[in-house]
Amino acid sequence: MSTLFWYDWAGFIGVVLVLLAFLLLQAHKLHGNGITYQLMNVFGALGVALSLLFGSFNASAFALEIAWMAIGIFGIVRSARRRQTERMTRPDA
Secondary structure, three states: OOOOHHHHHHHHHHEEEEEEHHHHHHHHOOOOHHHHHHHHHHHHHHHHHHHHHHOOOOOHHHEEEEEEHHHHHHHHHHHHHHHHHHHHHOOOO
16 A cells, blocks of 8 residues: 655645535536635645645646646735725725
8 A cells, every 4th residue: 555645635635625616616606706716726726736746746737736826816816906996995884
């Protein structure tokens, strides 16, 4: 039986996070622009990237994970800016 290292677990957890985020999106339990969905994708991609860096490196898979994280971070920043703008332009009740 082979031993799983921390980076193997990081990869497995990352895959589960990304797939679960996609499943919840398709089941209409999460919104594509929601913070939970974006964070699940960013941390999922980070876990897979760590498994690639410290385990068996694959350049194309690593590039995909970096892009996945960048897109997720872009979504988080965009949503935060939109919420801040909405708060600033909302009339006080």
